[in-house]
Amino acid sequence: MEITYYNLGPQRRLHEIIFAGSHDAAITSGKSNVQTQNLNIYQQAKVGVRIFDLRILAKGDAQEASLFAYHGSGKKAKQQTMHSAHTGKVHNVEVSPGMSLGSTGLKLSDMLNSAKRFVTEPATRNEFLILKFDKCSNWQLIAETCIAILGDRIFKKRGATEFSKLTLQELAGKVVCVFNDKALKEIPGFTLGPQDGILGFRSLKSKKGPHKAYQADYSGMQYFGKGGTAVSHVFHSKRKKRKENFDKQKKIMLQMANSDDLQSPNVLGMMYWTATGLSSSIKRRDDVLWNRTGVHKMGELWRCGLEASIGHQMELERIKCLEWGGKMRMKAFFPNIVMIDFASYDKCKTIYELNKLKDEMLANAYTQYVGEDEPAEPGLQPKPRAAFA
Structure with a gap:
């Protein structure tokens, strides 16, 4: 079973769709309080993940060092000279002798080959993947390795089109490295x-003070969101941790939804439905997030972001319309990316179906905006089925 986003329409822009993201995407082993995924990168892509959260460090001995994903914190790194079979160069590398906390995961070269395989195969050659690199060491080597292994499948951005306005057709068959x-x-x-395939990313959410402004001329990904729950609440029950995450994510979504920034509809919203912590099994916490009540709460959380955005823009009479397929569609900020642990087909399908709910909610808002006496544009009539009803 595969989920294909291209079927939503080749002219759909990135900020118009909702898709699944993999939190600590490459940690497929380790203790129960460290492991976050069961599937490798290729398998996660097949079930519907489109953005992968990756943290990379080098580990090895005096003879050889390789790049691996990690979750936790590595021991103090030492400088080491190594030759890369992928770049063909000699690099000075910061090598960690091991992990202080947590564990390492999949090898970077294996992840890149998995991503390349996915966007090359006939059944999924119109799909896209985004690899998001954060909290890494040896950035230069990581970037050059991405370019070398992905080859013509790495997305090279040219022109002035804003990242979030790229269409699925423009992204088809490519792996985007941010x-x-x-x-x-x-x-x-x-x-x-x-131009080489190395794009940046910016989080517009600030820890303190005003949030960062959206920059229309920025060449990489700009998103609004933040994961994680308080470390001090490590002994909270699974349900208390779920509520803590729900409250935090709702607050974040409402902050952006109620922004007066006219560019906010072009920001990619990122929502975390995750359950990581310092102790206890991540998998058992995740099971609580995805039981019947948890799925309903996830839908409620996602919906509140879009509803608040629509209401705020209507109140300010700042509804933005966007031409798509010859029709005018109202655009509002909403969580485009839902980050999850232990990615699976059922979870990704639940997230994928939010695209139908989003179209219905925008259609209803559009009808309200133009007035009951003026019918909505063809193709904007609400669909009878609504997820999480």
Whole structure:
């Protein structure tokens, strides 16, 4: 069973769709309080994941070092010279002798080959994947390895089109690599950029003070969202942790939905439906998030972001309309990305079906906006089925 987003329409823009993201995507082993996924990158892509959260470090010995995903914290790294079979160069690498907390996961080269395989196969050659690199070391080597292994399948951004306005047709068959923008700026002599397939990403949510403004001329991904729950609440029950995450995510979604920034509909919303912590099994916590009550709460959380955005824009008479397929469709900020642990077909299908709910809610809002005496444009009539009803 496969989920294909291209079927939503090749001219759909990235900020118009809702898709699943894999939290700590490459941690498929380790203790129960560390492991976050059961499937490898290829398998996750097949069941419907489209964005992968990756943290990379180098580990090895004096003879050889390789790049791996990790979850936790590595021991103090040491400088080591190594030759890369992928880039053909000699690199000075920060190598960790092991993990202080947590565990390492899949090898970066295996992940890249898995991603390339997915967007190359006939059944999924019109799909896209996004690899999001954050909290990494050896950024230069990671970037060059991505370019070398992905080859012509790496997405190279050219032109002035905003990232969130790229269409599924423009992204078809490509793997998009986005790197922490702040980290890349701190690398001396780093010259790789969007033209090479190395894009940045910016989180617009600030820890303190005003949130960052959306930049229409930024060449990478801009999103609003943040995961994680308080470490001090480590002994909370599974249901209390779910409520804590729900309350935090709702607050974040409402902050962006009620923004007066006219560019906010173009920001990618990122919502976390995850259950990581320092102790106890992540899988058991995740099971609570995805039982019948949990699925209903996830739908409620997602819906509140879009409903608040529509209401705010109507109140301010700032509804933005966007031409799509010859029709005018109202655009509002909503969570585009739902980050999950232990990705599966059933979870990704639940998230995929939010696309139907989103179209219905926008259609109803459009009808309300133009007035009851003026019918909505063809194709905007509400569908009879609504998820999470």
